[in-house]
Amino acid sequence: MRAYIFRRLAQSVLVVWAVTTIMFFMFRVMPADPTAILLERGLTDEARQALLEQWGLTGSLWDQYIAYLGNILTGDFGSSFLYRKPVWEVLTPLIINTLWIAVPGLLLGAALGAAIGTAVGWAKRGGKLERSGIFLATIIRGVPNFVIGIALLTIFSSTLGWFPSFGMGDPGETTGFARYMTLDFLHHLALPLIAVIIYFMPENLLLMRSGVVENRTEDYIELVRAKGVPQRRVAWHAARNSMLPLITWLFPALAETIAGIVVIEIVFSWPGVGRELVLAVTRQDYPLAQAAFFLLAVMIVIANLAADLIYGKLDPRVVYK
């Protein structure tokens, strides 16, 4: 077990190294000169040279790569071209904003999907509930997340006027955690959160349904039924055993959520990491884009690691080697 954790950790470090290397080549080799954008703003040659040095863009590619790895190891991603301050100062508050819609959205989507998926999986094979459940879930799964966002915006914000369409609300006098506990904030949170829930529910639903269908014909279910346990409780037995794949799915999904809600953040102008990545890319603010991308990649590595370790704890059949 300990050897397994050690190996998995080493593997994760390797993956992070590989991702940073890919990133190095993506950002250094592809654009001819990352400072070109700054030059247009009328920089002198000396100032340009100073900038190149500041961002580690001088010397051979190999020297640059070594300097770059050193910077990442010390957590130094440089300064944003646009904001003129260290990228972490820009990104740190945004991480929390993203998590605010990602984590509750994913958990609620998973819970709702699991509940409906159990009902659909337990329903009569080929019956009305099963067929309409599968059909609707597949259709909703096919709705692109920006279409969900646009639909929600048009119906609940523009037409009915129930929810604001833009941003996170005015923080006013409150600071720190208190700002997230205001009605205004929750009011702004509602629509993006619903969009994330709708986006993640169908996949959970179908996964749970498959699990329940696979489990319902197992012998242990027959046994539970033979004991005279009511139907509802029998379904719960099958549901509990179908949750394992859902949990393995949940962690990588959290990472993919953080990545996938980029679009939802854009639609609702929610100031998160994903939206900042898109803005940084379109403004050619490479240090910021690079750090935002790195952040998202590391989140996925950590989530995958956590899923593997937790899965083994939950399922005694898994043997670590």
Add this chain to the structure above:
Amino acid sequence: MKQASPHTPAAIRGRSAWSAAWDSWRQVMQDSFAVVGVSILLLFVIIALTAPYLAPFDPFKAMMTETGRLARLRPPSGEHLLGTTAFGNDVLSQFLHGFRVALLVGLVAAIAVGFISTLFGVLSGYFGGWVDDVLMRITDVALSIPTLPFSIVAVALLGPSIENIILVITVLFWRNGARIIRSAVLTERERVYVKWARAAGASHFHIIMRHILPNIIRVVFLWVTMSVAFAVLTEASLSFLGLGDPTVISWGQMLNTAFSSGNLRTAWWWVVPPSLALVMLVSALYLIGRAYEEQTNPRLRKR
């Protein structure tokens, strides 16, 4: 290599991947949801092929009124069946051209991803060894790359064009397919009939083409269907984020223009057609994919 003559026993001769593909297709068409999906897909392909003839106007041309002013945000009328955009373009013409982009991206992604995934999946699953090790390390890394952020950065750096978007989609989605196909090959490889065929002197190539491939072809189809859906979604998302190819019209771009010009609420005729078409196309693909999924997982079949 021993040539498979008609006198070779069936167990060694195997069957061709084509006949296996046809069997699997017939089985999928038993599923009524898949039939709905295939019908929608067929309709979309016909529209895409005939779009230049169906479109009443040049999708990029700005329409003028009789008084010589830009025909902005005209609601649907006899002249413009789906109205006009904020820039005076005919929505119907743009919408029809959108079919071509969506299906082109889907088709190329299907061929590229299907071919690469199958090649790598079969090689690494069948031969194992260092090929397998290298491939699995590569996919380990590839699976840790956040898909949409990667496409955003890559397309922005390479330049927004339809070729680059397709390239990025291919780079992203072969990895999952290769893994899935590899595990399917791993289970097939251990089957007794493969050992028998090998013992009877069949070559590796023969075994792969006539034993392994026919048995994993439904897994390949499942993955190809899903990658077409992902490809269409990725192109639409990138275009919606403003990273689409400016020289063509896609549904994601139409929505981006409607969204960024602030006309979501008023110009429903501009927003609804591309949204609906995207939902129909991706859902149709998922409906077909689901039928293959039921097929590849025997535990899901009715008992």
